[in-house]
Amino acid sequence: MAETAPPDAWRCEIDLPSERGVSRMVTDDLLEQLGIHGWSPSDIFAIHLAAEEAIVNAIVHGNKLDPTKKVHVSCEVSAERVCIQIDDEGEGFDPAAVPDCTLEERLDVPSGRGVMLMRSFMTRIEYNAKGNGVILEKIRPPADA
């Protein structure tokens, strides 16, 4: 049986203003492309959540909503791999210093779960040395590709 060739990898780069509610400038297209490239609904949920958390962190905690600063986002989506890089213009932070939100004494603390969710839902997340840039990568397991 003839197979349809997979679509070419999709790439985009955009600078977001440091305002609340702008993540859809990236995520609307990202979600559409994940569907086009055959990612499952549960993977799309996972990638959406990780991207949303990272973008909000960059805008709110990184750039501290400073209107003179931008958040640079680049995405690449193919059938086998998704890579999203998010860089802000803030001072950076030490991701290793974020307290473990699953410790018994921290379970009822209302904030601080974004980084854990990114780590859990993506194959790899890697911060730069300064802590103001992160790469989120998800590789599709061979069985589902």
Place this chain on the structure above:
Amino acid sequence: MATHQRIDVSRVGDVSIVKFLDKKILDEAGIQELGLELFALVEHDNRKAILLNFADVEFLSSAALGKLITLDRKVKAAKGRMKMCHIRPEILEVFQITKLNKVFDIRGDEAEAIAAFS
């Protein structure tokens, strides 16, 4: 009765059933409003038995989780009880990763959750 923009509230006996009007709970302004409407159920309306029905919710961010945690604390402080139901598998996974399934009383469907209040 309070007008809600983010939730729909009905009653079965003493249980207040809350349905979310947004399929995706991620917009920060919307989450702020959602928090205020949920907190008012406890702080203003003195509701002691609250069931959050997630049947229509497809996505929520960690900021929304924060509001649910704060609501749970307020309910417990007021000696009330809160349960959740109809959570789709992806969102349940979020609760499991963050171990919030240990904090929240999560039930399968509305009937099971309502029965658990009695």
